[in-house]
Amino acid sequence: MTASTTSGRAPAGLRRHNLRTILEQLHLHGPTSRADLCEVTGLTRSAVADLVADLANRGLAAEGEAAGSQSGRGRPPRIVSPSTDRAQVLAVAIEVDTIRISRVGFGGTLLDEEHVPHESEPGAPGRSLAQITELIVDRARRGDGEPLALGIAVAGLVRGADGQVTHAPNLAWRDLDLSAELRRSTELRLPIIVGNEARLAALAEQRRGAGRYCGELVYVSAEVGVGGGIITSDRVLTGHTGYAGEIGHMITDPGGRRCRCGGRGCWETEIGADALLRHAGVHAPANRHAALNDLLARAATDTDASEALRALCTPVAKGLASLANIFNPERIILGGLLSPLLQHARVDLDTALAEFRGPGVPLQLCPAELGERGGLLGAAEAAVDQYLTRFD
Helix, strand or coil: CCCCCCCCCCCHHHHHHHHHHHHHHHHHHCCEEHHHHHHHHCCCHHHHHHHHHHHHHCCCEEEEECCCCCCCCCCCCEEEEECCCCCEEEEEEECCCEEEEEEEECCCEECCCEEEECCCECCECHHHHHHHHHHHHHHHCCCCCCCCCEEEEECCEECCCCCCEEEECCCCEEEECHHHHHHHHHCCCCCEEEEEHHHHHHHHHHHHCCCCCCCCEEEEEECCCEEEEEEECCEECCCCCCCCCCHHHCECCCCCCECCCCCECECHHHHCHHHHHHHCCCCCCCCHHHHHHHHHHCCCCCHHHHHHHHCCHHHHHHHHHHHHHHHCCCEEEEEECHHHHHHHHHHHHHHHHHHHHCCCCCCEEEECCCHHHHHHHHHHHHHHHHHHHCCC
16 A cells, blocks of 8 residues: 545545555554654655554554663654554464464464364354354453454355355365354454465465565465465465465376365375375374374374375475466465475475476475464454455
């Protein structure tokens, strides 16, 4: 956003725009001096002081002297910060095995967090909705006032126009208007934004994690399913209907295993959690999440576990090479069980990637920094964006 000035009293619409600009600056870049806010907005010092006072009166910002400032000549710089007592959103990440929920302050400050086993019934979302509703209502009551917005990350296809979960294969959900259901059940009057978990994790990594200062990146995460997000020109690629980034369902093995989406030979069937466990000789574990964590914990010392990880290198490289050739990213960020792949089998992965891709522009591969919180923090980022869009 870029603010502008007018002579005389600013119209209400322009004032809202300038307030949004300052809030966005504080959210994305943290505590900022008044002088820097003048530079960002193009406004005078008195105009910025007036806007900051307005935000402070709303409980959204606070102002104080710069840390470590000493008395001497001239006034010490005044630093404006987001006030997380009020400037906070609620974020939920709905995963196959786990539900995560948190209050997150502007600036990406994680104020609290809870994660519980997901009590889901495949194909019947009622039980999940009841559990999520209880978690949201309980968490919303803990803050100073109602959160400003609610962001929800879900592992599935989310339609961009209205946030409807059209298909979540690993939960067996179809055509679920999640935001409407939760608005009704929680009785919260606040903006609700629903997004695909991997796309939101890509957004969080780009703003807060391994993708900082990188405007062209691809994020890939493998868990039970395989998801991804593409950032181009600093924006999440959504596609015509919001489904862009379903890289787990690229066909990488025609005629291969049947996927939960109904297709055959999807990349997910070759590099997801079930594939890794299969390579380790673990079939249909009673607790997939626990079995996967145990396997990854043994990767540094156990030959069978490390061999299972290395077995993923060729199919992982095959898909990464295609993504690199199509999107030409500066960086590819690997999350979920693909992060340990970089730790324990980097040489094998690089060798396989070179074989598929051949010589060309260097490509940065790096592990995700936000780990299991990526989708949750991405949901918070989307919630803040939604609030700023509607700021009045």
